[in-house]
Amino acid sequence: MEEECLFCKIVAGEIPSEEVYSDGDFIAFLDINPRNPGHTLVIPRKHYNTILEMPDSEVADLSRVVKKIAIAVKKGTNADGISIGQSNERAAGQVIPHVHFHVIPRFASEGPPGLESIIPTKKLTPEIMKKLTETIKANFGSSETAPAKKPEKLEKTEELREELKEEDFEL
């Protein structure tokens, strides 16, 4: 348990929640600021800031629970579809730094389709696309945990970011 973590307090029962699921490792409860009725959060009982620090086996178990919740939420809300969202770190929009998945019921009547539409698309040159592919591929197998101590790779990313700034691409 992490002091001052809102979700750890929910796990500990110090803060009440509308719990829809609970097992030895995970719980799911209604988001207090729902995007749609039935919007549910699925979290591990154990505190991890982001999914990047979670052991693979726990991520696998969490994914199975997320699917289970998605089925129940869809049936329970009579939704036409389900969006599943997961953000890591502030830049990605993570507000509570305790790993969580959003399971959001979606309705045919509600308009704009996917979560994907939140971030506008960008036009990149084939050269930049190729460079991005190489840079991402170069970072596989580094570790399960957040890559904090890999200067060469981080520099490479910085370099690329600089290039992206200079290159012409439409937003």
Ligand SMILES: [Zn+2]
């Ligand atoms: Zn926590």
